[in-house]
């Protein structure tokens with residue numbers, strides 16, 4: 001049996017034959033055409049566009065939340081006026097086939113992304129490649145179809161988009177990389193799991209796999225290239241490994257484990273599962289939301305509030321997209337469709353968050369991001385603050401404001417000034433019932449964690465962002481595949497910082513929650529509760545499992561674990577302690 005190590009991008013385990021998906025290849029139809037054929041080639045391109053757009057619309061019906069936004073952004077690329085103009089121009093001026101022009105123009109953009117310093121942009125190359133490949137195939141098919149006289153009256157058979165062949169049903173699909181569209185299509189074909197040679201945890205393919213509940217490993221490495229289709233594989237999502245050629249006994253063991261997990265999941269009755277430790281200590285479990293469409297899942301899993309609203313989704317497609325009025329609608333829906341407190345984070349633009357707005361920076365994570373940018377872009381800040389404050393009139397005591405990427409106390413003072421300017425403006429305009437809202441900060445920069453005692457005197461609550469806190473503490477770019485293995489959010493250094501933050505909050509009697517990914521893992525939740533955190537916020541899909549876990553152990557077991565992980569020297573030891581204390585094999 002071979003054991004290949006990767007990273008778990010979407011939880012769960014799977015057993016099945018491996019299906020190695022070769023990189024797609026296609027033939028661009030002959031490059032040069034005659035002048036007479038130019039109008040027809042333009043038509044082939046336009047028909048290919050329409051057909052592809054239709055396919056994306058069909059996919060959208062099946063997706064929700066972030067995953068659906070990703071497909072929408074693919075559709076935006078497809079309809080980009082500049083790209084469309086360049087393709088049509090190329091067909092006309094170079095007198096070439098539609099498929100050739102598509103290939104050339106998209107390659108140009110792909111080349112630019114490859115040269116980009118941003119790893120996030122490079123991860124999006126796969127989106128452009130997918131769009132290009134599909135468009136080329138469709139345009140070539142229309143072109144072939146029109147050439148053949150006998151077929152003139154027959155309906156065009158659109159080429160199959162991805163391995164929708166029956167043999168991949170029930171398989172674990174292994175590929176170098178996949179686009180989000182391909183992941184959706186694979187889920188249609190009922191694949192058991194996905195393993196990617198490359199890919200990052202924030203890659204679109206990974207996000208879509210999570211949304212569709214398909215177990216997925218990324219960064220399994222080139223070792224996978226020596227493995228052929230048909231061999232049996234096991235994805236172990238807990239360990240982040242792929243087992244190849246396991247023994248019949250191991251297969252049996254995993255199959256049992258998987259079906260037990262399925263049965264257990266079905267048994268969990270959300271309404272009967274408060275987040276209480278075995279000995280009765282209460283823990284609040286809230287949901288992290290980016291898109292309104294995620295709210296039904298949060299409420300069906302009985303999230304007691306929304307612990308983090310990532311509002312950057314409002315900026316998809318550019319900063320001018322969402323006016324104050326549109327934001328009003330968004331926040332109102334957010335509050336209507338949820339219960340409990342709603343923590344709205346101000347736009348966290350910059351770093352890994354796409355915006356197409358900030359200037360080129362050699363190191364965006366250390367650059368013009370979050371509050372730094374908001375304090376410079378007053379119009380954007382004011383529109384968001386106005387919209388949120390107006391909402392407080394109709395949803396009293398439910399809204400909190402969270403400030404991203406704070407590094408200095410001064411930033412909090414400046415923001416408070418802006419808040420009071422906005423509030424007085426609104427009162428003058430007749431919004432006399434606007435309330436003051438609790439103001440909190442993301443603790444995600446080590447300087448704030450280290451000086452948490454000072455920051456705790458300035459704000460109403462802390463929300464610990466372990467994703468960025470890990471990135472900045474361990475000096476690991478959270479989007480860089482090459483150093484993905486070093487992104488250890490459960491590293492003892494992080495635990496020590498969390499301990500310090502929690503104590504500072506306790507001393508000043510302010511609330512502290514954790515909204516980074518760490519809170520959604522069993523190990524993470526155990527350590528955090530043990531350190532005294534009583535509010536965890538996580539992606540909706542993790543809520544049930546974490547609640548059930550909290551239910552299974554006593555506070556003293558969590559405290560025992562926490563007391564030890566702040567003292568050990570590496571992550572390995574943290575995991576060993578977790579296995580020993582919670583009897584996890």
Ligand code: PEP
Pocket residue numbers: 308310348444464465466467468469515516517
């Ligand atoms: C974090 O940094 O931990 C966090 C929750 O925010 P985001 O992942 O949106 O940066």
Ligand code: MG
Pocket residue numbers: 442444465467468
């Ligand atoms: Mg963050």
